[in-house]
Amino acid sequence: MRLDKYLSQATGISRKDIRRLMRRDEVSLNGEPVRDPSLHIDPDEDEICLYDQPVGAPGPRYLMLYKPEGYVSASDDPTHPTVNSLVDLPRAEELHCCGRLDIDATGLVLLTDDGQWSHRITSPRHKLSKRYRVETADPIDDDAIRAFDQGLKLNGELRRTLPARLQILSPREALVELTEGRYHQVKRMFAALGNRVVTLHRERIGSIDLDPELEPGDYRPLTESEIDSIYS
Template sequence: MRLDKFVGQCTDYSRSQIHQAVKAGRISVNGLIAKKADLQLDGTESVLLGDQLIALQPLRYLMLHKPLGYICANRDAAHPVVIDLLALPKKQELQIVGRLDIDTTGLVLLTDDGQWNHRITSPRHECPKTYLVTTANPITADTAALFAAGVQLHGEKAPTRPAQLEQISSHLARLCIHEGKYHQVKRMFAAVGNHVVALHREAIGNIQLDAQLAEGEYRPLTHDEIQSIN
């Protein structure tokens, strides 16, 4: 890795600030003043910025309880974004894993580990997502069987993959899907003549939304939660 990239990942310095620090002789590698910002590192070096030892930060894995009205994006001109809820350095570098609509609440994962993100979001891995669904009309007795067989969504060539519906009450159910088509849960219920009025994601894979997290709160994932995604 280049020295300037390494320092950029370890600090809040901009690229121009790093180059200025190199020119000023403020960055040393293994006790020697670095002369070039493009110096190649192999990861074993001791790098000082001034008299401060710097090192790559560990990868971050977070769960967030998303409130209504927030966009799952890093920036948006019209609406607040979930990144705004984080009080973390370099939060704009976090990837949002498994986005939710503006009117959907619940579990959102964030990380700067691209491979871990891919294992969740790639259709090939079929990572399950579990939702609590409130409907406008009573859920009919055949809905679970229809979802288990797969329903045809408007504009899609193939039916949905088998999904598991657990009916809780006349207008409330828990639904587990194994793919992530656009507005999938809402479109599935629309395909059987119903309408979703509230949607809340409870789990992604084996990671359950922490019941202690109020809307807008977040916490790091535990080691076991991170390792549960494989």
């Protein structure tokens, strides 16, 4: 691969600016400054540095992000701030959400540019579980546990929801675990029982938990074990 193309893909810097940096001796190859952008390199064998820092090979990226309220789960939106705008990385606009959260919901969002990995999360066929912490306007009746388990008829839909697990934590607080991703599903399930969701917070996708060290708006790369867990 050409050196300028490699650096551009790995950093998000334009090839024109990469060439400009080369002329300033900001790029080195195997310890030596290099100014030839057309030089072909082997990412597995050569050490490429920018500003004296090694540049990793371009590849898929996997992030977890703590979505704050008021942000939309999209890379672009004409009226609201997006979760991508919280990511200060090159080519952040190329990342996409693996499943959406409502604008007023908070919690775990997974971002990637790996389409196959994302499909494992979002495809109904794989039935990957998601867990939400919910606060409701009215007390949650114990009968709701059985209703969630048996499936609910949502307004405007013919097919009942798949069985979902409801764990009541307090009169107005519960954990909901489901494997579907219908539009506003958790809110509509409680609405079907005559209740209203006040706050909705996603804690887990599959076996990936929202990192307790993250504050709203923060993000971090996923670990290798977290990435691999989607395929297990």
